[in-house]
Amino acid sequence: MELLKERIRRDGRNLGGGILKVDGFINHQVDPLLMEACGREFARHFKDSGATKILTAEISGIAPALTTGIHLNLPVVYARKNKPITMPDQVFLTLAPSHTKGRMVELIVSPEYLSDGERVLIIDDFLASGATILGLARLAQTAGAEIVGVGTLVEKTFEQGRTALEALGVPVVSLVAIQAMDGDSIEFV
Numbered sequence: 001m002e003l004l005k006e007r008i009r010r011d012g013r014n015l016g017g018g019i020l021k022v023d024g025f026i027n028h029q030v031d032p033l034l035m036e037a038c039g040r041e042f043a044r045h046f047k048d049s050g051a052t053k054i055l056t057a058e059i060s061g062i063a064p065a066l067t068t069g070i071h072l073n074l075p076v077v078y079a080r081k082n083k084p085i086t087m088p089d090q091v092f093l094t095l096a097p098s099h100t101k102g103r104m105v106e107l108i109v110s111p112e113y114l115s116d117g118e119r120v121l122i123i124d125d126f127l128a129s130g131a132t133i134l135g136l137a138r139l140a141q142t143a144g145a146e147i148v149g150v151g152t153l154v155e156k157t158f159e160q161g162r163t164a165l166e167a168l169g170v171p172v173v174s175l176v177a178i179q180a181m182d183g184d185s186i187e188f189v
Contacts, residue, residue, distance in 0.1 A: 001041050001175040004153060005188055007034060014181045018128065018156060026125055026153065027060035038175055039067025042123060042151040045173045046072065049148040051121035053077060055114065055136050057096075057107060060125040064153055068123050077114055079107035079136060088112065092142050096135030107135045109143070116144030127152040127174055130161030137168055154178065157189060 013021040025031040042064065054076045056065035062078050069076040083091060083106075092109045114120075120140040122133055127150075137147050147170050155162065155174030158181070165172050177189035 001038065003034065003037055004176045007031070008154070008176060008186065012186060014184055014186050016181075018159060018181060020126075020154065020156070020178070020181065020186065022125075022154070026063070030063045032063075035063040035067045036070075038064050038153055039069075039071050041175055042068040042173065043071030045171070046121055046149050046151065049121055049171075050119050051148050052119045053114070053121070053145075054123055055079065055109075055120050055140055056123050057081075057132055057136060061123060064125060064151075065123040068121070068151065072121075074121070075113075077109060079109050079139060081105050081107065083108050092139045094135045094138045094142075096132045097129070098132075107132075107139060109139050111143060114140060114143040114145060118143065118145035119148045120145045121148055122150045123152075124150075125153050127155040127161045127165070127172070128159040130164030133161070133165060134168075149173070151175075156181070 011024050015021050054065050054069050056078045058078050058081050065076045087110050095104045098105045122136050149170050150172045152174045155177045157179050179189045180187040
């Protein structure tokens, strides 16, 4: 998606170690018009998936998941990283490594919002190693849901996450793919 690629070229920064700083428009300050365009693009790709719900991870996946949900007219559930007191005692919980936090994080979903028979579309900001998306898939599968697709804003192909997701056997759509991040450069596929 050229609009997202141009925004990364203009405002993204390679911080080294595989970290792409996009917090000025994706995951701290959010550009709603850019996210709306991304949601529209995901909806175009997944309109025939039969999805009944969108699942994402707190916090960076929420904006693209919401705009996709608007275009597909689907509810969005996000896996929380902390269990609030309003959540039932029995929850779906898994651990996934966080690239930017440098540690394992919990992904928690209430069984009230993810249930047997759901057809789940996973939308997230990044596909790097695939660990977070696989964690989301574990949550959905534990609930008895079926994964029908995965959409990510940015894929870092050099981290091989797409290979890890092959086990899901579903379409994986990345709006932008980066093949290398050396020095200060960001090289797109």
